[in-house]
Amino acid sequence: MRLLDRLWGAFPTFLIARRNITRARTRSALAVASIVIGVVAIGAIGAGGVAFKEAQMGTLGTIGSDIQVYAGPDKEPGHLTAADVDTVDRVTGTADIVPLKRGDGVLAGRDGDRTGVTLYGVDDPRELYTVDEGDIPGNWRNGALVGRTLADERGLEPGAKLTVNRSDVRDGEVVTSLETYRVAAVLEDEGRAQVARPNGAVVLPPGEFEDDIYAQVVVRTENTRQANATARDVRAAFNDREERVDIFERGQAADRIDQAFAQVNLFLVGIGAISLLVAGVSIANVMLMSAIERREEIGVLRAVGYEKFDILRVLLAEATLLGVVGSLLGAPLALAITALINGALLDDPLAFTAGAFGYVAAGVAFGVVASVVGGLYPAWKAARERPVEALRG
Structure with a gap:
């Protein structure tokens, strides 16, 4: 815990962001859950599609050369x-x-x-x-x-x-x-x-x-x-x-089959990405509600010398933390689901390929990006608040 506190202390913006998130735990937990679902959707669908392609190519036989x-x-x-x-x-x-x-x-x-x-x-x-x-x-x-x-x-x-x-x-x-x-x-x-x-x-x-x-x-x-x-x-x-x-x-037939599987997989991953867009909206809602509830607090911060950029940075740090936590929780779940799919289709739960890991990594990256994008408008709106009007509530 001391090491973690030192780490937070080295980044005061994220320390403030963490404290703000823990003040509304239920709302933050729901936002994190939406990110987890999105990351699992992209990672598991994409990696599962890779396993399905490997299984089907195996049943088609050795057709490359x-x-x-x-x-x-x-x-x-x-x-x-x-x-x-x-x-x-x-x-x-x-x-x-x-x-x-x-x-x-x-x-x-x-x-x-x-x-x-x-x-x-x-x-x-x-x-x-x-x-x-x-x-x-x-x-x-x-x-x-x-x-x-x-x-x-x-x-x-x-x-x-x-x-x-x-x-x-x-x-x-x-x-x-x-x-x-x-x-x-x-x-x-x-x-x-x-x-x-x-x-x-x-x-x-x-x-x-x-x-x-x-x-x-x-x-x-x-x-x-x-x-x-x-x-x-x-x-x-x-x-x-x-x-x-x-x-x-x-070999040409194998290439056409591989391209067909890749297109289907991208379509399915695109469907999974919709859940992360919904998660981004959820993050925006959480951040917007947080900014409204903390309007007076933001006014005090502005009054004591915080610049617009400082407020923007703190609120974006909150959105980033939500995305990182959700993505880090979603990645192992996506890998666990993929292991089940690998076991069912390839008879080897650990038959992960570089493509499978790539989809999980893409889900994690998309989860963080969706969170940051979702937090942009609430952070910008809070940073533009005039200190006098914010203090009036």
């Missing part, structure tokens, strides 16, 4: 061939490529229900997927990998048999066949934007498909800049006068 190459409208035949895959491999240089084959199938259940599934053919599934149960055979020539969703729906596990009614294009004709595979592994649940999302699909060795038909080629680069450069090189190699390939740049 991949590009996908498809057959374009002018491609003859209407799919990628082994020669096209070789061209993509040559053009992309050191980047890893994953050629994908694709087909359709139908699973028949024991009770007669039928479920359509997508069939993917991949040379090395480890490049795209993560195993949840079982293991991918080292010699990937037989067996099947099933997605987590499909495994849960059908009660499949490693070692189970899987019967698929397939429809494949062979030599230009649709051929149907009934094939039975043994499940080698169950794959982890993947985000919505995952390449060849496996959740409800079956992954097979590429030998189970026609040799020279590829649905797409995934090019895995190290960063978005390399992805953009690689996309330009692939277009230059294929699309001279005709659009022989289409390219989906996943």
